Amino acid sequence: MLKVQEIRELIKLIDDSSISDFTYEEDGTKVTMKKDSANGSVPVVQQTSTPVESQPVASEPKVESTPAPQKVEKEEEPKKEEQSTVDFDYEIVSPMVGTFYNSPSPEDDPYVQEGSSVGKDSIVCIVEAMKLFNEIEAEVQGEIVEILVQNGELVEYGQPLFRVKKK
Structure with missing residues (x-):
């Protein structure tokens, strides 16, 4: 879980950048920040926790960002490996x-x-x-x-x- 000081630093970094939306996920905790496009401030900070069992296991934290002029949110789905019917050792x-x-x-x-x-x-x-x-x-x-x-x-x-x- 992020500490208050870390969240404050993230808010300052987002406020000084052209990023309008920011999401950070780690160990079942998700922090979402959205910048108000009218005045450029960061009014919405949402931190949620969910049980670890319901979260997919990931080796690295997931960080998503969208530049201010671009309103399209992109979210990649993990690639599913094709199941092979070939018998191998x-x-x-x-x-x-x-x-x-x-x-x-x-x-x-x-x-x-x-x-x-x-x-x-x-x-x-x-x-x-x-x-x-x-x-x-x-x-x-x-x-x-x-x-x-x-x-x-x-x-x-x-x-x-x-x-x-x-x-």
């Missing part, structure tokens, strides 16, 4: 941020395809980061049952690239 993930390549060069065949058998030392793809081409190994023996990214696609650290059924 292991996911090969990207060890870095970069560009995914399924073959050593555009003219060559892909390292692996769905149904390909891989060993622990089998190269399954390349992730290019900062002009360095890093070969990614399977690290498990099994069969590739699903390829989750397209050739040339940007990948994030920890993003699943392949699903493998262990043998």
Whole structure:
């Protein structure tokens, strides 16, 4: 829960900015501030608490703001991961941020395809980061049952690239 001094500092910051609406949420507590567009003051400060069980679990506080001239409020819904019906035991993930390549060069065949058998030392793809081409190994023996990214696609650290059924 925010302390009174923290709320006062937020009011001053909002009052000095062009932001008309401000919402801050953390651990089941929500603070909303709306600036009166006629005189620029911050007349409405609302702090509410709800039980933690009813709030979605988030790793970072949610902060939303809208500039004064813009009256449209945007609220992103969390992306829902698609449920896969593929049976797998292991996911090969990207060890870095970069560009995914399924073959050593555009003219060559892909390292692996769905149904390909891989060993622990089998190269399954390349992730290019900062002009360095890093070969990614399977690290498990099994069969590739699903390829989750397209050739040339940007990948994030920890993003699943392949699903493998262990043998």
